[in-house]
Amino acid sequence: MAKKRTTLKELASILEVSISTISKALNDSHEISEPTKQRIVELAKMHNYRPNKTALGLKSGRTNTIAVIIPSVQNSFFARALYGIESVISKTNYSTIVCLTKESFDKEVDNVDMLCNGVVDGFIVAVCQETQNLGDFNHFKDAISDGKSIVMFDCVLNSVPCTKVITNDYTAISQATQKLIESDRKNIVLVSTIHNSNVGKQRTKGYQKAMKEAQLSDVVLESKPKTIESVLKEHVINNSVDAVIALDTDASFAAYKVAQELNKNIPNDIAVIGYVSERIAPYLAPGLTTINQHSFTMGKTAATLLLEQLEHKTNVDSTVVIDSTLSQRESS
Amino acid sequence: MAKKRTTLKELASILEVSISTISKALNDSHEISEPTKQRIVELAKMHNYRPNKTALGLKSGRTNTIAVIIPSVQNSFFARALYGIESVISKTNYSTIVCLTKESFDKEVDNVDMLCNGVVDGFIVAVCQETQNLGDFNHFKDAISDGKSIVMFDCVLNSVPCTKVITNDYTAISQATQKLIESDRKNIVLVSTIHNSNVGKQRTKGYQKAMKEAQLSDVVLESKPKTIESVLKEHVINNSVDAVIALDTDASFAAYKVAQELNKNIPNDIAVIGYVSERIAPYLAPGLTTINQHSFTMGKTAATLLLEQLEHKTNVDSTVVIDSTLSQRESS
DNA sequence: TTGAAAGCGCTACCAA
């Protein structure tokens, strides 16, 4: 198979003109006469000519491609953020490469290294957990010294000089907790399967701060997705609980399931606030009050900032905060 | 900023040897003496040299990059399929470009056209709905005649000669319906928000066939995601319904919500079978019996087949079927 | 064992 793609050279030899004439004509240069231009454009169309992007890239030193490096796409936060990024990028003449790290440091390093070599102009990254724990950021620093622009979002590295888009996790959950307290909930339990991540830790601290301020004692239940439900159930059976704050999707679902199994009414017996995709939250019964991280907006913002830097070929060290907000529904 | 990436040329001028010597040394050619090799490799390491992929691509005519073109990543089916694809590709020296079409024909055409030009070696595509309706497949045919390999999955185009990975939608839902009938359900309603897609139509036909065979009359409720709940509720109030088959996530959630609001017990009053991510289904209360399309496996299969074709530089016209299976849970 | 030069597809400069 493989009737290889038409090149300028071929067109040139067919019309018996020079390659540069072809190139100029196709780029609508004023140097070329109208009739010649027409002949060439027509022939190019006939042969379905389209310029080789790789060659363009080599020539210009830019590829008009950006890389999005995220841990996963099954996580609805990242899925929606990616959607936000795409919504911006697709309006430009840039393409997007998406790489999934699955929270592996090695994969993250591999991806960054590989794409640095003339494949992309810049990166949008949600730094993976393992990298944060390891504290090895050389792949990003190398990329920057190679002249790449980087925008980090959600999980960011403060010690890497680049643009960061984050949310106010700590404050948001702290306020949510306060709100529960104001509506007379006293026994508020925090449930989480993401206690190993920085994001999870931030959120837990925010909750604890609010509880402490109200002179209530905090209860933090942490477990793996598979077991979180039984851990919570156990706790609810043996203690009085009138509210649950769930830090992630698994924990949120677990709260609902436990409530149902123990015949507790949401929100009358137990109020629930959780982190679940805004697409799913309203479909739960009752609709789940969520802390909305505005993932779409975060993605959009990150993409916009990166494009800006790419235009000016700069890499600025700054931080933008997108506020999380409480999406009040029936569960609290 | 931008201390541009080190090139062979620079290394050559530092060591005052020729570019070709550097190139050969770095590629461990036997033509180069050990001592020279060592000096060069060492210097390269010092300067953090890594070859420019674009240049490699231009030279070799292959880019070791594949494109995954899917409608969305918020749909858990595609998210998981992508995960399956990545799991295969990331073990090779290929990279993945992900493009989201949002079901737009124009975006699909743009993506394919753009990536054909020396950016990727092959495509994994879930054809978007609009393209299926329009019936214009030239972008794929062009890509093939440009020598690209294509593997389609889920939504495929039979008239495009390429590898296809599909599931047995029709049979799977037909069997699920039969199973409901065997367990004495008579008033089985189908609910769908994807009636415009081929997949939706196939599933509906499978259901209708099973109903007809059992001499039961079929009821098909179709609506938009926002309104499907009220449509179903209305129907359940005015008719006797003892089972619901939901063709998509929105419809599945709607079924649960309606049951709860009308105080119907699942599965005693109403059995439910739906299409929902396997990650979420068990968390519903009660756990939802789903028709599992094995999205991960489909992705893995598609990727494996594409790699195979890329190795042999062929493009074969064949179809692989991955069977959907019933994941029995408590809702039916 | 090393180097010079051509060429991948393209653009852009300079000359004709």
Place this chain on the structure above:
DNA sequence: TTGGTAGCGCTTTCAA
């Protein structure tokens, strides 16, 4: 208005 040529970074003959 056209064409020749150099060069982007790399590999690969072929000569030295």
